[in-house]
Amino acid sequence: MKRIILTILLAVTTLSFLACGRQGKLAGTIKIDGSSTVYPITQAVAEEFNKQNPNVNITVGISGTGGGFKKFVNGEIDINDASRSIKTEELAKAKANGIDFIELEVAYDGIVVVVNKDNNWAYDITTQELKKIWDKDSKVVYWSDVRPEWPKEKIKLYGPGTDSGTFDYFTSEINGEEKRIRADYTASEDDNVLVQGVAGDKYAMGFFGHSYYEENKDVLKVLKINGVEPTTENIRNGKYKPLSRPLYIYVNKKSLERPEIKSFVKFYLEKAKDLVEDVGYVPLEDKKYQEQLNKIK
Structure with missing residues (x-):
């Protein structure tokens, strides 16, 4: 009888451990x-x-x-x-x-401004020039409208859609008001679409999160902002202004x-x-x- 009781107790204990194991998953x-x-x-x-x-x-x-x-x-x-x-x-x-x-x-993260890899004229840009390009009342059509020495070729613009936090941050910091932006740019909530757009057009410009540039630096070129490159260190220490953020x-x-x-x-x-x-x-x-x-x- 004692042996039977012991066997039952061992069986119950084993089942309890198994149940606990299942619950722990x-x-x-x-x-x-x-x-x-x-x-x-x-x-x-x-x-x-x-x-x-x-x-x-x-x-x-x-x-x-x-x-x-x-x-x-x-x-x-x-x-x-x-x-x-x-x-x-x-x-x-x-x-x-x-x-x-x-x-x-x-x-x-840093918001980067990128151009096509074959762009051989733009290497840096100021926040004032970005506002001139992206502002709601922008009159910029050609690259030469930004700097006369740049080519008279139409800028094709790519950026996040209006539901994007990157869109809100960029427009606030660059254009001075959240959601203030020109209407004639190609928008997408998918940053990969923006990457493909800029990578496929020599005269394109776009903006999005730093990591998407890092993943696609073989087909994109990043611009310095006010002379500062969006490196990891510059983003961390805040030197990459005003487009660094948590x-x-x-x-x-x-x-x-x-x-x-x-x-x-x-x-x-x-x-x-x-x-x-x-x-x-x-x-x-x-x-x-x-x-x-x-x-x-």
Whole structure:
């Protein structure tokens, strides 16, 4: 009888351990959307996280910072990738819908101005000249309208769409007002489309996040802004003015209560330094990452 009881107890204990093991495995779905600039970082983190947690389904969209916030403040996604901080009107909608969140910095980025690789006349440009080209009331049609020694060839312009945080930041810093821009440029929320546009036209110019230039420097040429090159060091120390900025993820606090979300966000911040650099961005200082980790504790 004792032997039978012992056997039953051992069997129950084994089943309990197995059950605990199954419960310990993360599963669930994480919905992420937002900035195409932050996308490469988040996608890299998601891929590494999935290697350890294959039962967690992670979707990462690129509807732009503004497009992501529209979903985030309605509670449709768990995390929004953002290349700018949340706006007042977005914050008001979040509060109205009962969405509480945490803002976390994940990297630094520089917005680059690029031209075609075969462009052999432009190597640097001033912020005043950028405003002259991109402003809503711009009269610039030809390269020679910017500098007379540049060719009298039409500039074909490429840039992010209006839902992009990069668009908001660039127009604010260069044109002096958010969303103020000429209407006759080719817009896309997908930075790869912009890369292809500039790479395919000798007389093109575009702007987007630094990492997309790093990935495509064989077909693009980057311009210095006010004499400063957008190197990693110049972006980190703020010398690359005014187009250096922090990048964020916004996390729904209610979502953060789910173990798969909390584990993912912790993993993100713990691995960000290496992964951010791998995909061409500038990592935060160690102290700053620790500050972000403290927020989710």
